[in-house]
Amino acid sequence: MTFDDFVISATRRLNAGAPQNGWEDSALDIATCVQAAIHALSKDVMMDNEKRGLLQQTYSVTISGSTGDLLSPTGSVTATAAEILPDGIYYGVLTDADGDILQPLKTLNAFYRPQSLVYSYYHVGPNMTLYTRSKQAQVTVPADVVGVNGPVSVIASYAPQDPADIPHSLEDDLIEYICRIAMTKSNEKYAVKG
Amino acid sequence: MGTITWAKVEAGTALLLGTIEGADVSTAETNYTGALSTSTVRSPDFPPTAIYDACVNAAMEIAKAICESDNHPETVSFVASSSAVSSGATAPAASSGSVPRIGPIRRVKDGSNSRTLDRETISAVRDYNAASATIFNGYNAYYYAINGDIIEHTRTTVICDMCCFNRATFTGQSTIPLNDEHERLIIMGAVTFLGMKEGMYADLANRAAREFDTGLQIIRGVAQNVDMDVRAMKPGGSL
Numbered sequence: 001m002t003f004d005d006f007v008i009s010a011t012r013r014l015n016a017g018a019p020q021n022g023w024e025d026s027a028l029d030i031a032t033c034v035q036a037a038i039h040a041l042s043k044d045v046m047m048d049n050e051k052r053g054l055l056q057q058t059y060s061v062t063i064s065g066s067t068g069d070l071l072s073p074t075g076s077v078t079a080t081a082a083e084i085l086p087d088g089i090y091y092g093v094l095t096d097a098d099g100d101i102l103q104p105l106k107t108l109n110a111f112y113r114p115q116s117l118v119y120s121y122y123h124v125g126p127n128m129t130l131y132t133r134s135k136q137a138q139v140t141v142p143a144d145v146v147g148v149n150g151p152v153s154v155i156a157s158y159a160p161q162d163p164a165d166i167p168h169s170l171e172d173d174l175i176e177y178i179c180r181i182a183m184t185k186s187n188e189k190y191a192v193k194g
Numbered sequence: 195m196g197t198i199t200w201a202k203v204e205a206g207t208a209l210l211l212g213t214i215e216g217a218d219v220s221t222a223e224t225n226y227t228g229a230l231s232t233s234t235v236r237s238p239d240f241p242p243t244a245i246y247d248a249c250v251n252a253a254m255e256i257a258k259a260i261c262e263s264d265n266h267p268e269t270v271s272f273v274a275s276s277s278a279v280s281s282g283a284t285a286p287a288a289s290s291g292s293v294p295r296i297g298p299i300r301r302v303k304d305g306s307n308s309r310t311l312d313r314e315t316i317s318a319v320r321d322y323n324a325a326s327a328t329i330f331n332g333y334n335a336y337y338y339a340i341n342g343d344i345i346e347h348t349r350t351t352v353i354c355d356m357c358c359f360n361r362a363t364f365t366g367q368s369t370i371p372l373n374d375e376h377e378r379l380i381i382m383g384a385v386t387f388l389g390m391k392e393g394m395y396a397d398l399a400n401r402a403a404r405e406f407d408t409g410l411q412i413i414r415g416v417a418q419n420v421d422m423d424v425r426a427m428k429p430g431g432s433l
Contacts, residue, residue: 003332028318031333162332 001171003163007031010178023182030182034163037177041170042159046088052157054167056092059084059154061130063096066147070128075158078165086124088157094122094130096148102132112142120148130154196374199367201229203249203377204242207384210398211245213237229367240388250362252383252406256376259413261297261357266413268373272296274358278305278351281323285345286354293358302338305351311336319346382406 001009010030014023023030045051057077061068070089071082094102102122105111111123111131117138123131130152133139137146160166166174205226208214215236216222225234230242260268274293276286288294302311314337322335326348338347345352362371370380382402389399 003330004334007333028314028322028330028335028337031330031335034333035329164332 001164001166003031003034006034006163006171006175006178009175010182013175014179014182026182030178033178033181035161037174037181038161038163038166039159040181041166041174041177042085042157043087045170046085046091046157051170052091054170055160056088056155056157059156061150061152061154063130063132063147063150063152066132066145067125068130068132068150068152070124070130070154073154078158078160078162080161080165083158083161084128084154085157085159086128089124089154091157092155094155095153096120096132096134097151098149100135100148102148102152105133112139112145114138114140122148122152196370196372196376198370198374198377200246200249200365200370201367203370203380203384204230204245206377206381207245207249207388208235208240208242210381210385210402211237211240211388211395213240213245239392244388245384248384248387249380251387252380253362253370253372253376254359255383255406255410256372256379256413257359258296259410260372261359263414269300269357271373272357272359273300273355276354276356278353279345279347280351281319281347281349282344285340285343286356289356289358291358293360295356296359297357299340299345299354299356301355302345302347302352303355304336304349305353306349308353309336311338311347311349311352313337314339316341316346319348322348379406379409382409 007027007030010033011023011027014026014030015021042055045055057075059070059073059075061070061073070084074081075083090104090106096102100120103119105115105121105123108123108125108131111121111133115121115133117135120135121133123133125131131145132148132150132152134146134148137144139145163174205214208230209226213236214222214225215234216225228234230245232242235242235245257272260266261272263269274289274291276288277290279286285299286295302313303309304311316339319337319339322330322337323346326333326335335348338345338352340346345354359371370376372380382405385402386399386406389395389402
């Protein structure tokens, strides 16, 4: 479904059975809810063990030194950059060019601390910078870090920029999310007090 | 358009003004059915060209009433399309063929796919245009707004459909640019305009003016009445 299709579907669903509600005049307002709805849906899908795979794709991240940019590469499904969800990386997997699986370290402090050399590690730092650390060298100070061999293959959850990239099985969910956000807005504005 | 010729409404006007030349009925009949000329019109008060002009003016008034009415069945005869209009440009004052616009813009359509745009608030149009590449990227809004004489819209270009009409050019045996039903109204209009010239025609001019004005009002209002009738016939419809 296209952006237009989602707006029309949400508009008609909101208006169903009660044309006096006037939602048909609110298409532009409903359209502004679409991106918010996509992000809300994507986050919920990411948390859902059964649906997560519907919004996961692979990114190939170039490693320069020991770091890479997670916002630059395009996704294998949507071919669009910067859709990756920060939390979604932890629900996926990172593999370096040597085939080693990188383990997450969620704080930079832990990243620069001595760790078991059984694994290579990664950390998602400021502005979605991917910090990598090879299992070949122990680290006690930042200068000790040796990056992994790139590129790093990142399978991660994402929020599509284009509504047309929403899988068919999630289309009805997205319409529901759009309606919910639109109604929340109107309820707050027009709520009957007392 | 009609089958009535300009010559016929001119002759009808001249007859009411009593200016058809003819010492006997046969001559008068011949002059009535033929093209008016200085030798077939009697009174110097109403030379043939003045009668022509009055008839054209009356036709213009009728055309204007049709073009300004809501969905009069004859408005479609006057509808013409503008050239492509960019957002922020002046609303078109003439068709792509340079025929002047009369009355409101009746439809705004996309310049490429002819889909009709919805009239929206200026803020909605501007909000969409401001965020068309971000929030609304991929969303196709078909909105326009009229801001004074400026048209703003959400498409690359639009085309406006509107009623356009040039002052009719008189050619005696050509047909009037209106339906035949307006033959009498044109004559009434022309008599109204010309009758004012002489006090002796005051009664005639007043009666003609009343009929002409009433006719124009009916033209302006008839479509609305029809629309209301149609709506009342719909199941569950209400006035």
